[in-house]
Every structure is written in C-alpha cells, then in structure tokens.
Amino acid sequence: MxxxxxxxxxxxxxxxxxxxxxxxxxxxxxxxxxxxxxxxxxxxxxxxxxxxxxxxxxxxxxxxxxxxxxxxxxxxxxxxxxxxxxxxxxxxxxxxxxxxxxxxYFDGKTLRDLMRAREGRGQHMGVGSTVRILSLICHALEHAHEITIHRDVTPENVMVLPNGDVKLLDFGLAKLSTMDADLTKVGISLGKIQYTAPEQRADAKNVDLRADIYSLGVMFYEMLSGQFPLGNKKLMELVPDLPAECDALVCKATAEKPEDRHSSAKEFRLELQAVYELIRGVRISGVADAEPVLESGTEKLPVFTAMDDNRPRWQQWLYALRSRLLFWTR
Missing domain, CATH: 3.30.200.20 (Phosphorylase Kinase; domain 1)
Incomplete structure (x- = not known):
C-alpha cells in the first residue's frame, strides 16, 4: 500500500x-x-x-x-x-x-490551512475575511440548529472554496433530540478542547446550541489574533486596532454560563456584522479605504476569496474611539 x-x-x-x-x-x-x-x-x-x-x-x-x-x-x-x-x-x-x-468535492482549503498559511507569513486572518467566513458558518448553523447541534465547530471542519464560499463539514458529533447516550462515552472524541464549551466538557449529553456559539467565539478570537481566549487577555491587547465591541462579542459568546451567551447563531451573526459595519463605516468616511462588499440575500458581506486574503489592516489611532461612538449612536 x-x-x-x-x-x-x-x-x-x-x-x-x-x-x-x-x-x-x-x-x-x-x-x-x-x-x-x-x-x-x-x-x-x-x-x-x-x-x-x-x-x-x-x-x-x-x-x-x-x-x-x-x-x-x-x-x-x-x-x-x-x-x-x-x-x-x-x-x-x-x-x-x-x-x-x-x-x-470542493477544491478548497480548510480554514485551518488558511490560518496556518497566514501564520507562516507572520499574519492573521483579516477582519473582512473573518466576518464573511463566520457569517456563512452561522447561516449553516441556523439551518442545522433546527434539528441538531454540531458540537465540533472548528477550523478543521470548515472548508473555504476559492470563491470565498464556505462549507461546514463533519456532523459526526452532532446531537439530535433522540441521540444515543453511548455516543458520548469515553473513547469517542468530543471536539477539540479549545473550542469546547465548559458544559460540553463537563457533560457532553446535556448541551444545547449555545455550545456551538462558544466555538464561534473562540474562532473569532483565534482568527484575528492567532491565539485562544485564555485567561483575561483582551483581544484589543493582541490586536490594538480592534474596537472594544470585538472584545464584547468574544466575552459574550465564550461566557462560562450558556445563558449569558448569544441565544442563537443568528444573534451572533447580526452582532458580528454590526461590528463590521462600524469598522467599514469608519473606513468609508476617509480614514481608510473600504473593503468591497457584496449582497447575500438581505445582507452585506465583505468580499473574500481563499486565494486573495491579504488585505491591509486598518491602523488608524482614531478608530477605537470613533467606532464606539458610532456603535452607541445608531
């Protein structure tokens, strides 16, 4: 062989x-x-x-x-x-x-492959590509959550196509309402530990869709910083250009208690896109060039392709102040 x-x-x-x-x-x-x-x-x-x-x-x-x-x-x-x-x-x-x-079959790359490629160049995922990829994952989860919980949302299980489309893979750990409890016994891996919600680590049988929300929050933090949200280190400490709303999003999504997290993938997606609109609004106003945007149904998502994810980061010292002001005056 x-x-x-x-x-x-x-x-x-x-x-x-x-x-x-x-x-x-x-x-x-x-x-x-x-x-x-x-x-x-x-x-x-x-x-x-x-x-x-x-x-x-x-x-x-x-x-x-x-x-x-x-x-x-x-x-x-x-x-x-x-x-x-x-x-x-x-x-x-x-x-x-x-x-x-x-x-x-898709001739694409896993999100993990894309992240590793950028890390090899001393970079992390751009804000536009991060928002687009996670927004599309949320769409998949919104549909999936009607019947199941994925329980293994990780960069390895996300395929990104050359045109920027996304496919969520591997429902092997998915929890249906009629799920056999034996599937959660020792010997069957229950997701990568960094992306696994506290309640899933404690008792994988008793989780709801908010376990997937936790994974989304970890991925958002990791894609932008290259690290996991461990301890009390804020995202802004690792990526100073990010507004406080990014930290608020991560804190809510990765809250210890499920009831303190976003109640659905849609809620996470809408908050994620609101933060991006703040960033884009500041950039459009002349602080920096805006990233191109496309329509997806009623949404506006940043244009991104797996083969062209090398956009410059916004590095304006006014950014955090102005984005917060825009956020609270909408």
Missing part, C-alpha cells in the same frame, strides 16, 4: 490503491486525508459522471459499535440538511464490510 502525507505533514497509509474501483462505480483518484476515525478519497463516480469525496470508516473501527454509530449519525444528520453552506451527501451504504459515504 502507498504512503501519503496529509496537509499537516503526518504520513498515512491509504486503504485503497490509486485507480482501483470500489463498490463497482467509484474510481479512486487519490487520498485526500485521514482523520480520527475515517479516511477521505477523491473518486470519480462513473454513474454520476463527476468527482466526489468518498469517506470510509477506518478498518480498525469497523467493530467498534460507538464508532460505527457516530459514523452513521454523521451521514444521517448531513442527509437531513439542505443548505448551500452544508456539504451534500450522495451515496451512503456498506460495501464488503466497509462503511462509506460520498459527498460533494
């Missing part, structure tokens, strides 16, 4: 050989990566006449009942969702004792 390198540099052995045919219709083109319990391949579906991503459960987990249930739940939840920002599932079944499903 061939050995490949994942995007983070860790090598792995692929289960299928390149160019082999699986389930009588999928030609294996190349492995795309290996996760905790599964492996993903780029395949050619000769029935649909298109390239797809095929995900399989790793053989060592085939007899692990909890892993199998989690894999099946990921498929079940994703099949119930129909939203432009959620990956679409096509085929899902078992073939020769191998559980698999196929989904849309």
């Amino acid at each position: 061939q050995r490949f390198a994942s995007t983070d540099g860790v090598s792995f052995v692929a289960t299928f050989e390149v160019d082999s045919i699986f389930a009588d219709r999928y030609q294996i083109k190349k492995p795309l990566g290996k996760g905790g319990m599964g492996m993903v391949y780029l395949v050619r579906d000769w029935e649909l006449k298109r390239d797809l991503a095929l995900k399989t459960l790793l053989p060592k987990y085939a007899k692990n009942s909890q892993a199998v249930r989690r894999f099946r739940r990921e498929v079940s939840v994703a099949q119930q969702l129909d939203h432009p920002c959620v990956v679409k599932i096509f085929d899902a079944r078992k073939h020769e004792d191998i559980l698999f499903y196929t989904m849309e």
